[in-house]
Amino acid sequence: MRLTTTRPATPSVIVMENTSTTIVETHGLTKRYGSGVLAVDSVDMSVRRGEVYGFLGPNGAGKTTTLRMLVGLIRPTSGAATVAGHAPGHPSGLARIGSLIESPGFYPYLSGRENLRVVADLARVNQKRVDEVLDIVELSTRAGRKFGTYSTGMKQRLGVAAALLKDPDLLILDEPSNGLDPQGMAEMRKLIKDIGQGDRTVLLSSHLLGEVEQICDRVGVISNGKLVTQSTVQELLGEEGVLVRAQPIEQAQEVLTRIYGAAAISRQDGAIHLKTKPENSVEINRQLVGAGIGVSELRLFERSLEEVFFQLTGEKQGS
Amino acid sequence: MIATIRSEWRKLRFRPAFFVSAGLVTAITALVYFLSWYQALHPSTGDRGAVNILTLFPDQFVNQVMGAGAVGGAIAIVLGAIYAGSEFSWSTLKTMFTQRPGRLTVWAGRVVVFSLWMGIMAVALFVAGAALSTVVALFQGHAITWPAGIDIAKGFGVIWLIFVVEGAIGLGLGVLIRQSAAALGAGLIYLLAVEIIAVRFIDSINSGAYQWVGNLFVGQNATALTQSFTSPAFGRTIAPAISAEHAVLVLAAYGVGLMIVAAGLLRLRDVT
Numbered sequence: 342m343r344l345t346t347t348r349p350a351t352p353s354v355i356v357m358e359n360t361s362t363t364i365v366e367t368h369g370l371t372k373r374y375g376s377g378v379l380a381v382d383s384v385d386m387s388v389r390r391g392e393v394y395g396f397l398g399p400n401g402a403g404k405t406t407t408l409r410m411l412v413g414l415i416r417p418t419s420g421a422a423t424v425a426g427h428a429p430g431h432p433s434g435l436a437r438i439g440s441l442i443e444s445p446g447f448y449p450y451l452s453g454r455e456n457l458r459v460v461a462d463l464a465r466v467n468q469k470r471v472d473e474v475l476d477i478v479e480l481s482t483r484a485g486r487k488f489g490t491y492s493t494g495m496k497q498r499l500g501v502a503a504a505l506l507k508d509p510d511l512l513i514l515d516e517p518s519n520g521l522d523p524q525g526m527a528e529m530r531k532l533i534k535d536i537g538q539g540d541r542t543v544l545l546s547s548h549l550l551g552e553v554e555q556i557c558d559r560v561g562v563i564s565n566g567k568l569v570t571q572s573t574v575q576e577l578l579g580e581e582g583v584l585v586r587a588q589p590i591e592q593a594q595e596v597l598t599r600i601y602g603a604a605a606i607s608r609q610d611g612a613i614h615l616k617t618k619p620e621n622s623v624e625i626n627r628q629l630v631g632a633g634i635g636v637s638e639l640r641l642f643e644r645s646l647e648e649v650f651f652q653l654t655g656e657k658q659g660s
Numbered sequence: 661m662i663a664t665i666r667s668e669w670r671k672l673r674f675r676p677a678f679f680v681s682a683g684l685v686t687a688i689t690a691l692v693y694f695l696s697w698y699q700a701l702h703p704s705t706g707d708r709g710a711v712n713i714l715t716l717f718p719d720q721f722v723n724q725v726m727g728a729g730a731v732g733g734a735i736a737i738v739l740g741a742i743y744a745g746s747e748f749s750w751s752t753l754k755t756m757f758t759q760r761p762g763r764l765t766v767w768a769g770r771v772v773v774f775s776l777w778m779g780i781m782a783v784a785l786f787v788a789g790a791a792l793s794t795v796v797a798l799f800q801g802h803a804i805t806w807p808a809g810i811d812i813a814k815g816f817g818v819i820w821l822i823f824v825v826e827g828a829i830g831l832g833l834g835v836l837i838r839q840s841a842a843a844l845g846a847g848l849i850y851l852l853a854v855e856i857i858a859v860r861f862i863d864s865i866n867s868g869a870y871q872w873v874g875n876l877f878v879g880q881n882a883t884a885l886t887q888s889f890t891s892p893a894f895g896r897t898i899a900p901a902i903s904a905e906h907a908v909l910v911l912a913a914y915g916v917g918l919m920i921v922a923a924g925l926l927r928l929r930d931v932t
Contacts, residue, residue: 414758464760
């Protein structure tokens, strides 16, 4: 906790500012539906302040159910969660959270602007903020049109605008790129990147690995209702290294083991994976060629998030 | 709470279904007035369908518009079902529940605004009745005199209460079923068939020994309440089986009860 004085001219106005490092924390969060389906199974998740957190998982893994629990739309069967310092659904917590869960829910007979005004009234936000958020999502020129006539992309943008109305500390976006064309997805990615600048925390659920890889600082991967891992994108991808294809391969391995040690070397698909900095490539090439070994490929080796994801969730690539 | 009411009003004031309903009530009132006027001027030979022209003049307009209670009630059920059910089908409930106010505050705001709109519908009905009765009086060369203010207020209160209670049936069904179409269908079937059959059946058991049970139904009480507004001009002499006080209490209990049950459902159920 940090003490911050506001409006110095006014005496004794002291605000307790919560500087806890996590803004979302769950312990054993579980949801079992009446039908017996275990949608979320003992999820322990923590989202730090100021980060863009990617919540990854295949369709039906439990992402949306988890997010619905975090904003208080559904009650957990067991476990606990703290969101923005409060229990999910608590009015004080909701005042600091903006969310877009699944599809944006608005009144089709009202214009985009009028819909935002309805939400602004409910959230007790100044109506001036409506035009500000419309500018942020670049919908100002089309805000007078009825929501029912909006394209999917415009609907998603309006959903993001509504989520931004409260200028929230925490923004929860559930698959915001759903239904968008490639250009719309790129625009949405840029928008989320912009929104995630500064102190604001963004919790973004997605099954689009490229999207998460480009935007997020940390990721949590959920599969069959269980959180299988939670770490930074870099940790998840592992150390970068160098891939070497050479002939004869056995001799190349001997040379590299002598220089870098056995622990740094592994063989996969007829190639050598060497844990070392990419800038050592020139030296590696010189050593191998000097030993009379023919080098056919020498390049940076990095696992993609997609590979890691499929490995963690047990799903088959391309299936 | 004020913020919730403001928000609800903002979205309701542009809602076509509510404008249409107020227009419909006005149009039906006009139709009834003109048909009654025609019947009064062209009486049939028997007693059936005879309309006394005196019932169409301004001093009787409160008694006259009481007849619209049943039709207005049906419209109120439809509106209630649409108002509550569409929040589920448009997924707007999750938008509302993830803003600042708690669920019960949101619901309370909705109930207040819905009740206010039922008041607007009642105003539309009374204004139409007053205007049409004036037209009839002017054409017939009859003096324009108005009922006492207290009678107008009482009449307005009764119509508003009936609209709110019937609307609460629609609201409750909308929340229970979580969609509009099935809710309004169920509400109308209840009002126009189930309740009538149930009351007739109950009244027939044991030579009317259980009539008191039948007297606890919404429709029975709404009808009794509107029938309590009458005058010799209408030619009715039989007093209703249910007193106005009993009817008001039963209807108020239904209204409050239904709103509380709907609030409980909203509070406890997951929004999926």
